[in-house]
Amino acid sequence: MKSAVNQQFRTNFAANQALIDDSKGLAIEDIISELKYDPFTQPIIQKLLQDPDSVPHYQLIHQVLLFKGRIFIPANQNLRHQVLHDAHDTPAAGHGGFLKTYKRILVQFFWPHLKQDVRSYVQNCLVCQQQKYETLSPAGLLQPLPIPNRVWEDISIDFIVGLPKSNRFDTIFVVVDRLSKYSHFLPLSHPFTAKAVAALFCKEIVRLHGYPRSIVSDRDTIFLSNFWQELFRLGQTSLKMSTSYHPQTDGQTEDHSKSSHLKPTGPVFEVLSQDTPRIHLKKTAHIFANVVCPVLIKGI
Template identity: 45%
Template sequence: MAYFHDCEAAERVLGSYRLNTPLQHTWLAKLPGYDYEIRYKKGKENVVADALSRISSRELQYMALSIVSTSLLDRIQKSWSNNPKIHRLITELGENSNSHPNFTYNGEQLRKRRRLVMGEDSSLQRDIIIAYHSSSMGGHSGAQATARRIVSLLYWKGIWRQVRQFVRECQVCQQNKIQHLAYPGLLQPLPMPKSVFTDITMDFIEGLPKSMGREVVFVVVDRCAEYAHFMPLSHPYSASMVAQVLLDNVYKLHGMLETIVSDRDSVFLSKFWQDLFRLQGVELLASTTYHPQTDGQFEFVNKCLETYMRCMIGDKPTMWVKWVSLAEWWYNTTHHSSTGRTPFEALYGFQPPLHMPYFPRDSTVAAVDAYMTDREDMVRTLKYHLRRARDRMKAQADKKRIEREFLVGDSVYLNLQPYRQGTVANRSSEKLSPRFFGPFEILDKIGKVAYKLKLPDSAQIHPVFHVSRLKKAIRTTNYSTQLPVLEGGSSDKTKQPVAILERRLVRRGNRAVAQVLVHWTNTSPAEATWEYADELRWRCPRFDLEGKGSKGEGNVMG
């Protein structure tokens, strides 16, 4: 048998007694016993071999489809049965193959520009879309990528529309893909305060190094004058301790409040705190779950305080307590562009004595009257500047937001991962966990941008969420993804915290953190376990860390 090859060296190597490489020795050992002859033939003259080696890869793809996927071809042929247009087309092509230039028919396969033509079989079309979108080959690609894969091989009328609709309704895509949209929910500024120190905001600055036994700064800011009080605290602190600090430093100077804005810290949602201020007629406004952006003013104050501390303390971070009073004076005597004056002047009506000592003079009734008149004018001007700053802030923020609303009874997906938090959910992989859970039914609309959801009974998180955490379920089905199991527990409610028996501070890394000794249900006090206070707060948000009772929902601001 003769073999024609366009490589002249192969003929010389096999006829040579000197073999230069191990590979040549391997080849020669396998060839004895075969009756063959290799002859050299130039590539230009070896036309047949070139033709066989240069068949279009697209033709090979169609040959593979036609030969291997016989069940698919049978289903495609059955889909023609109820389509008179396809039958007429096949008949005309059988009589004259050139009657329709874009179509070909070989007795089994009807093609349009080399693509197999399918009839109106919705079941078959859906199976095709699932194969090219939801399988490992499809990878849950977008509508355009999925449709392009399908139209390279198959054709039916309305294929792009069906693919777009299928991908839009795909539950896996809705749960795991990021929304490339403007931030949902228009900005909802807090109501204008009526006067100075009637409406305040408060929070804690944690994570500070221990200084004279203090590790936390309790910050209170007046929403009208933007006057702030900074009060150091030590761990562990309770709701009653924080209330006493508020009484000693704020109430004695400014009187009783009307509203308090805070996040969902366990102190502010404890039974003690709720009942104390309810009896005083104070309205408590808490942020929604997973949406701490309720109070941007307070975040600005925190940033100012932390910056001041870094600049003043330098290489002595454990001395920060000595600088808190000076930091409060500095902040309150600094000019604020939002109000047009310093918080000190906005609160007291005169500039703070910075360079020269202030010597008050004897006043007459006329002078007192003039002072009070100027005071009222100042408060009026203060409100004007605040309103302008608020409106300007809302106008700028809404340029990058979209309005999103749902109706009571709608089904939505819930995003539980606005930021990575290992103590909230016990997931096998944070990176690859679904981004959305559900769908869940909307029970009520809270304000303009918050909604209450019907969560499973096993859920241990607050059921009210900002609209940015929700995504409308395109199609409601009986299938739903359960909320992640909380770390250290399950949906079984047989083991819940009953009471806090003891508290202590332990070292965790390079800082001290609070631990609590927890008495669990269905166990004796001797079986109580030490738990980190922060982790217990997230695992059991309805449990009152002060000792008993469950947290109410409180008021919610968008």
């Protein structure tokens, strides 16, 4: 078994030595010379000289230290930099990314913290920073929604989910009038269906304000369900969807949601520990109804 392992080590060493000979800046003699001054490798080499099988995974062949068949590069900045250069900067390497460069080196060479060194080298490569382009689509300009003319004709809706249960409720359904900023905070239990949300919407919003002309919401399975779409069709309401995972379109409702549940001392947060969530949500709606919202009006 040991003879087979040694033979594999020698085969890998021969292949790696041929690769070193092809490199213009890396010489096997330099590697052997620098091993004498490496504090990490010297104790290993001394043990291997006394007993070739004393250190697992290491072999000493022709004065070259191998780790799992790979040539060990001692702690010399010039040597390691040359290996990194040959594996990343040369025309054959083509300035590959981190993984390609790391795998290319790992086939032939090894040293402690190799992965971190490769990552740092690739990230700081000036050519890569100047020449490589972003693969993401360019961001478009945000398009503001038109200002409504009447209250409760154009609204926005959102959900605050993941709250601790309080009297079986753990979700808040937020409905905001886009003109007046008046808000409704309605408790829900998760999981909830489109049918349940639609019924709550009709009971608490439609009965007070009628059907809105447009509704802005996040793109969510709740709003995309057939029942929800059918409800809006019957009410002659168009559903304006915002971009997926892009809540800027529904910004004001998102702001209300943040203000509602990110402050542990706020009234809405009390819903998490009290038995009367509807009372606290009505308090919160009252507070938001009396908050001054700065609005830019032309001519004033």
